[in-house]
Each structure stands twice: as structure tokens, then as C-alpha cells.
Amino acid sequence: MPMNTSNQRYQRGLEKLREIDGDAGQRVIDSLQDIAPDFARYLIEFPFGDIYSRPGLDLKSREIAVVAALTAMGNATPQLKVHLQAALNVGVSREEIVETIMQMAVYAGFPAALNGLAAAREVFAQN
Amino acid sequence: MPMNTSNQRYQRGLEKLREIDGDAGQRVIDSLQDIAPDFARYLIEFPFGDIYSRPGLDLKSREIAVVAALTAMGNATPQLKVHLQAALNVGVSREEIVETIMQMAVYAGFPAALNGLAAAREVFAQN
Amino acid sequence: MPMNTSNQRYQRGLEKLREIDGDAGQRVIDSLQDIAPDFARYLIEFPFGDIYSRPGLDLKSREIAVVAALTAMGNATPQLKVHLQAALNVGVSREEIVETIMQMAVYAGFPAALNGLAAAREVFAQN
Amino acid sequence: MPMNTSNQRYQRGLEKLREIDGDAGQRVIDSLQDIAPDFARYLIEFPFGDIYSRPGLDLKSREIAVVAALTAMGNATPQLKVHLQAALNVGVSREEIVETIMQMAVYAGFPAALNGLAAAREVFAQN
Amino acid sequence: MPMNTSNQRYQRGLEKLREIDGDAGQRVIDSLQDIAPDFARYLIEFPFGDIYSRPGLDLKSREIAVVAALTAMGNATPQLKVHLQAALNVGVSREEIVETIMQMAVYAGFPAALNGLAAAREVFAQN
Amino acid sequence: MPMNTSNQRYQRGLEKLREIDGDAGQRVIDSLQDIAPDFARYLIEFPFGDIYSRPGLDLKSREIAVVAALTAMGNATPQLKVHLQAALNVGVSREEIVETIMQMAVYAGFPAALNGLAAAREVFAQN
Numbered sequence: 026m027p028m029n030t031s032n033q034r035y036q037r038g039l040e041k042l043r044e045i046d047g048d049a050g051q052r053v054i055d056s057l058q059d060i061a062p063d064f065a066r067y068l069i070e071f072p073f074g075d076i077y078s079r080p081g082l083d084l085k086s087r088e089i090a091v092v093a094a095l096t097a098m099g100n101a102t103p104q105l106k107v108h109l110q111a112a113l114n115v116g117v118s119r120e121e122i123v124e125t126i127m128q129m130a131v132y133a134g135f136p137a138a139l140n141g142l143a144a145a146r147e148v149f150a151q152n
Numbered sequence: 153m154p155m156n157t158s159n160q161r162y163q164r165g166l167e168k169l170r171e172i173d174g175d176a177g178q179r180v181i182d183s184l185q186d187i188a189p190d191f192a193r194y195l196i197e198f199p200f201g202d203i204y205s206r207p208g209l210d211l212k213s214r215e216i217a218v219v220a221a222l223t224a225m226g227n228a229t230p231q232l233k234v235h236l237q238a239a240l241n242v243g244v245s246r247e248e249i250v251e252t253i254m255q256m257a258v259y260a261g262f263p264a265a266l267n268g269l270a271a272a273r274e275v276f277a278q279n
Numbered sequence: 280m281p282m283n284t285s286n287q288r289y290q291r292g293l294e295k296l297r298e299i300d301g302d303a304g305q306r307v308i309d310s311l312q313d314i315a316p317d318f319a320r321y322l323i324e325f326p327f328g329d330i331y332s333r334p335g336l337d338l339k340s341r342e343i344a345v346v347a348a349l350t351a352m353g354n355a356t357p358q359l360k361v362h363l364q365a366a367l368n369v370g371v372s373r374e375e376i377v378e379t380i381m382q383m384a385v386y387a388g389f390p391a392a393l394n395g396l397a398a399a400r401e402v403f404a405q406n
Numbered sequence: 407m408p409m410n411t412s413n414q415r416y417q418r419g420l421e422k423l424r425e426i427d428g429d430a431g432q433r434v435i436d437s438l439q440d441i442a443p444d445f446a447r448y449l450i451e452f453p454f455g456d457i458y459s460r461p462g463l464d465l466k467s468r469e470i471a472v473v474a475a476l477t478a479m480g481n482a483t484p485q486l487k488v489h490l491q492a493a494l495n496v497g498v499s500r501e502e503i504v505e506t507i508m509q510m511a512v513y514a515g516f517p518a519a520l521n522g523l524a525a526a527r528e529v530f531a532q533n
Numbered sequence: 534m535p536m537n538t539s540n541q542r543y544q545r546g547l548e549k550l551r552e553i554d555g556d557a558g559q560r561v562i563d564s565l566q567d568i569a570p571d572f573a574r575y576l577i578e579f580p581f582g583d584i585y586s587r588p589g590l591d592l593k594s595r596e597i598a599v600v601a602a603l604t605a606m607g608n609a610t611p612q613l614k615v616h617l618q619a620a621l622n623v624g625v626s627r628e629e630i631v632e633t634i635m636q637m638a639v640y641a642g643f644p645a646a647l648n649g650l651a652a653a654r655e656v657f658a659q660n
Numbered sequence: 661m662p663m664n665t666s667n668q669r670y671q672r673g674l675e676k677l678r679e680i681d682g683d684a685g686q687r688v689i690d691s692l693q694d695i696a697p698d699f700a701r702y703l704i705e706f707p708f709g710d711i712y713s714r715p716g717l718d719l720k721s722r723e724i725a726v727v728a729a730l731t732a733m734g735n736a737t738p739q740l741k742v743h744l745q746a747a748l749n750v751g752v753s754r755e756e757i758v759e760t761i762m763q764m765a766v767y768a769g770f771p772a773a774l775n776g777l778a779a780a781r782e783v784f785a786q787n
Contacts, residue, residue: 053647060654063714064635068643071706072258079698082251086216089209090252093217094224094259097388099481100607101644103651104259124209125217127445131199132221132231134351134387135449136482139434143484146441180393187400190460191381195389198452206444224642226735227353228390230397254699260642261605262703263736266688270738273695307774314781317587318762322770325579326512333571336470336505343467344474344506348513351475354734355771357778358513378463379471385453386475386485478769480608508572515732515768516576517609520561524611527568580766590724590759597721598728598760602767605729612767632717633725639707640729640739 035066038074045077045084047114049107088112089125096126096141097133105141109148119149162193165201172204172211174241176234215239216252223253223268224260232268236275246276289320292328299331299338301368303361342366343379350380350395351387359395363402373403416447419455426458426465428495430488469493473506477522478514486522490529500530543574546582553585553592555622557615596620597633604634604649605641613649617656627657670701673709680712680719682749684742723747727760731776732768740776744783754784 042050057065077087088111095105112122122145130138169177184192204214215238222232239249249272257265296304311319331341342365349359366376376399384392423431438446458468469492476486493503503526511519550558565573585595596619603613620630630653638646677685692700712722723746730740747757757780765773 057647057650060657061631061635061650064631064638064646064650067635067638067706067710068647071702071710072643075702075706076255076258079251079254081247082216082255086213086248086252087255089213090216090220090255091259093221094256095644097221097225098260098607098644099479101259101642101648104644104647120208121213123442123445124206125213127206127442127448128203128209128214128217129221130388130445130448131203132218132228132388132390133225134383134391134482135385135453136476136479136485137388138445139438139449139485140482142438142442142445149441184393184396187403188377188381188396191377191384191392191396194381194384194452194456195393198448198456199389202448202452222390225353225390226733228388228394231390231393250696250699254696254702256642257699257702258643261638261640261645261736262707263640263730263733263739264642265699266692266703266739267736269692269696269699276695311774311777314784315758315762315777318758318765318773318777321579321583321762321765322774325575325583326770329575329579330509330512333505333508335501336509340467340470340502340506341509343463343471344509345513347471347475348478348510349771351479352514352734352771355513355769355775358771358774374462375467378460379467381460382457382463382468382471383475385457386472386482387479480606504569504572508569508575511572511575511769513769513771515609515764515772516580516766517603517606517612518769519572520565520576520612521609523565523569523572530568584763584766587759587762589755590763594721594724594756594760595763597717597725598763599767601725602728602732602764605733606768609767628716629721632714633721635714636711636717636722636725637729639711640726640736641733 034070034074036074037078038069038072041073041077042069045073045088045111045115046107047110049110053107084115085112085117088115088117089121092117092122092125092141093129096129096137099133099137099140102140102144105144106148109145110152113148113152119145161197161201163201164205165196165199168200168204169196172200172215172238172242173234174237176237180234211242212239212244215242215244216248219244219249219252219268220256223256223264223271226260226264226267229267229271232271233275236272237279240275240279246272288324288328290328291332292323292326295327295331296323299327299342299365299369300361301364303364307361338369339366339371342369342371343375346371346376346379346395347383350383350398351391353387353391353394356394356398359398360402363399364406367402367406373399415451415455417455418459419450419453422454422458423450426454426469426492426496427488428491430491434488465496466493466498469496469498470502470506473498473503473522474510477507477510477518480514480518480521483521483525486525487529490526491533494529494533500526542578542582544582545586546577546580549581549585550577553581553596553619553623554615555618557618561615592623593620593625596623596625597629600625600630600633600649601637604637604652605645607641607645607648610648610652613652614656617653618660621656621660627653669705669709671709672713673704673707676708676712677704680708680723680746680750681742682745684745688742719750720747720752723750723752724756724760727752727757727776728764731761731764732772734768734772734775737775737779740779741783744780745787748783748787754780
């Protein structure tokens, strides 16, 4: 087990969050300061400092996985939009994003895919 | 709109199903013959003849997306196992599969990831 | 507001449960006696004494609705099987059941429909 | 297997979409033209050209099934509204719709039913 | 089985609803009068007259359970807000509510917890 | 931000896991060693070292929240059983567990509650 300090995880996570989510990630962190500041820290440390910092899967594939999962779950639109932007940020093309969402019609139904495409349209329009 | 015959979609889908899912795909098709043979045909035509045959996203990414989504949904273990095998078939490494599933802890919770890893252990043991 | 006694709801519910679910319904009730006998009573009174006893929708349509919903949710297989039998009991044909489940591929994805068809195959085999 | 051309499925699907969903269906199709025009085609071909065109279940029962499923899933409000209108279009009465949604309290909980009733109130007000 | 009249359940439920949900509960009941008045009655009788009136679990624990479940499900925001207020009404502290929601990150993922915290921020601001 | 080493989080988490989940928790950790040993570490560090170690909510309430959420989600039976045992371990009574599960009928439907009660019956039988 590596002897990382929590501080190292936090710094690594903060850099990874900025690389992936850009301003949108920072806005999520900021929005937590009044109600649950520790949760902002956990969000930086575990998903970004631990998981996204792992070498075994490239960031493009990680964002395709997240777009697929959040489209299929269909109950986390704000986070889907953050990750649609993140997918663009790390080099997933619009075509690849649309294909990923369309494929979810097979696994989670046409409504999930339609709502995912509506979120993508919104995010694409801001880029 | 292309003037494909249904037969062309079916043939294209059948080949794609064999390429991706191998024997497991055929077993799903066979299992439908007594109760819903038309559904077997739709399964070949729409997901495989239409969606998986599209050029805009490589098969490795498509299977990462499906493994992510089915792990996150957590209510389709038989299909998750078919697609864990499919992921291996199209060149996703065990490490990439494990990373994809672990990442779902962030988006769908630790139980979803734990159950996904249990399915992966079973599928890996048969390879 | 009608002045029904709880006893009237219970009697009406018990008769409705027998009409719809037959032995399977009674087994569910029996299985609750050791752990949550009051829940057995609520199950008889609210779903069957209140909801299924209402006149505005025929029992065939009610069971089609339940088979659709439980297939789409995909996390309640034992209850889906009880209601596949119930659907047969109140006159929904096998063909109508299979059509209802197949249609869920559109709204909840192919895995949900495939797992619904697997449950239907099991129930049909016992009839 | 019938030798349908894709064009036949598309034409049949388009007519069925118009019969069932009316203007709302066309708006969904139109909204996809900029971001995923092929998905508009699949939506017409598979759900409407294939599934809804099948003879084994009448359209009233199909719409009751969809209203039940989307109410229970609770994560596809825009599509639920389209199908609440579709249910009215094919002859499901307001009373039958309300009964279908109320019954979902039993299978997916009171919040699902309450949100379904809120969607129904909105759709009924436009008719 | 107790010989409660429906009227007793209704009265007991109405009092319990007022104790727990206050004005928000009454607004839910009022909103159902035009579309499904019987459903308003069921909502008072079963959840509040039957379940919440049971002695085996204190109201604080009951509201923690509901906040946890609705946060995890992620598809019933209006009802989550009603129960965040209800939790405050029966004595759950803001800190306990935030801890309950944060814990859902473990079981249902970070998006579910983030959306739960956003709902809590809104409800806390009105108190 | 505290300057915890990862090692401190791990040690704290391991002790908390043992306190709450006992042998069942250790079995989950052991089962991950072959396929995803880092995930075992994350499971100890984040849920147990971070979340369960927080002072703002007592362990009894935390386990009631988890039993409620996993019952409502309905797609994580193995983890529900671990936490039914954990609830007993930290002092939640059988009656309180049964009440928590029964209440989920209101929020996630009767099938979710019935399946939760079936899991509870199994766990209670081993105690």
C-alpha cells in the first residue's frame, strides 16, 4: 500500500478534476462549500485522486463509460452534462458521443437515449 | 435512406453478433426460438445489424460502454456476463474491464461495482 | 368517503387476491406470517382490497400494466412470475404477454425484455 | 422471414407513429435531425415499424403498458407525456389512465404514482 | 385483526401527515383532488394511517430511511424535498440529513448524493 | 484539510469495517484480492475510513439508511444481506429492521419490500 498523504490524493485529484471537467468541475466543488465541504474533498480525493488517476484505462474510454452509464441510469442529468463536456475535453469526438448514447437505446431503452441526446445537444451548443 | 432489405440487416447483424458475442450470442438467439422467434430476429437486426454495424465508434469502446451501463444498472446480470465475454472477444483487456467496473463505484455505488466484479471473475475463469 | 371497516377491505382483498393470483398469492401471504404478519394484511388490504377492486380498469389491462412495469424495472423477478401467472389467470393470452414483454425492449432495453421472456418461459412451462 | 425493404418498415413506422403519437411524435423526430438523424430513422423503424405494427396486442393495451412502465421507471417524464397523449389518441379513457398510474403505487411506490399523476394532469389540460 | 373503520385510519393518517409533513403534505393532498381524489385518500390511509402510525420505529429513523431511499433512487425529487422538510419537522438535524445523503454516495453513487445535497440546500434555505 | 496518511484511513476503515460488518465484511475484502485488490483498499478507505468514521450520524441510523436504500434499489441483494447483518451488529433490533423494510413499500413498491423481507428472513435465521 502506498504511503500517500491525504494531501497528495487531494492535489492529484484536483489536477485531474481540472484536466477532465474544467470549470464545470470547479463549480460543483464550489457549490458544496456551504452545505457539505467535506463531500467536496471526498469528491476530489476518491473519484479523481484515486479512480481517474489510475493508469489501466485511458481517459477517453473512462468518459465513454461514464456517458454510457449516466445515459442508461437516466436520473442524473446535471452530472451527465458535466461528463458530456468532460468527454469533449479529453478528446472524445461528437460523433463518438452520439454513438455511445444511441447504443444505450439497446440496453436502457429509447427514452434513455432520447434524453441523453437532448443533453448532448445542449452541451454541444455551448462549445 | 439506404434501400437495405431486412435480409441484409439480418445477415449483417448475424455476422456482427458472431464477431462480438460468439457462442453466447447464438445461445441467446436459440433460447428465444420457442417463445419469441421474432424477438430473436429483432435482436439480430436492430442492435447488431443497425447499431453495432455503425462506423462512428470502435467495437472496443462500444463494449466498454455496455459493460459500464449494465454494471451501473445492476439488474441484467446474464447480459452483463455475455458482454464481459464480448469485451474480451473484441480486444478489451482484463485490466481495462476491471477499471471500467471499478469506476462505476463512483457513478452507481460500491454494490454495483462489487456485483460487476463478481460477474467478471466468473467470466474470466472460463477463459 | 365510504365507511368500510378494515375487515371489509380485508375480505374483499382476500377474494380479489385469490381471483387474480390463486395459489401463488396465498404462498406470498403465508411466507410473511413469521417475519411480518401485518405486512401480509397490508398486502391484502391496499393492493387487492383497494386498488384491484376498483372498477375503472379491467383486470386484463391491470395485469398487462403490471407485467410491463415489472419487466421494465427488472429487479423483481419473483413478483413478475407471480403476475405472469396472474395475467394468464385473468385471461391475458400467451401471445399478449409475449407482446407486452417484447415491447419493453423499446422502453427499458433488450436485457429487460430478454429477462422478462425468460420468466415467461418458466411460467408458461408450469401451465 | 419477410423480405421487407427498410423503406417498407420506415413507411409503415411513420404511419403508425402518426396514428399513435400524432404531432408529438413528429416533434421528437424533428428534434433529432440536427444531432442524430439516423436515430430518428431507427425510432420510426424499430419501435413503430416493427413493434407497434405487430398484430398480437391491441394499441390500447400497448399504451397502457407503456404508461405503466414509464410511470414505474420514473426517469423519462418527456416520453411519459408523449405516451399519455398517445394513450388518449388510441382510445384509452382518462379514467383508465388514472387507474393505470395509481396502480403503479403498488409496484413502484407512491412517489412514482404521484409524479405520473402530475404528468397526466398536464397532458389532460391540453386536451 | 383490529376492527378499524376506514374512517379511523383516515383520521389517524391525516393527523400523522400533518405532524410529519405539515403544509407540504396538505399541498400534495390538495393537488390530487381534481385528478385522483381517491388516491389522496389512499395516500393518507396507507402510508400515514397504517405505516407511519406503527410503534416499532421512531419518526426520526423513519425519515432518515426515506431521505436515504429517495436520494438513492434519484427519480423522485419533489417527494425527496417533502421528506427533507419532514425530517427537519420530526427532529432530524441538518447535520444528520447531510450525513445521510453523503452516505448514499457509497451505495448509489456520487451523482445521487450530489443531487440529494442540492435538494437539501433548497429546503434548508426555506427554513 | 487534515494531513491523514492513506495508511491511517486504511487502519481506521479496517477497524470500522470489522465493527460494523464483522466476518461478512472481511469475506467481501478477501473475495476481491484476486481480481481487484485496489478496490478492496478503496472499499476500506472511502466508505469505512471516511464515511462511516464521521461523527455526525450514529451507526444505528447509518445502517437503517443503508437497509432502506438497498431495499428500495432492489438490485443489490448480496450487499443488502451484509447490511442486514451489520444493522443487527450495531444494535438495530429485528423489529426496527422489519419496520424499515415495510416502509419501503410506500416509496419503492411492494415487490421491493417483499424481497427485502425475504433477505431479512434469511439473515435472521443465521443469528
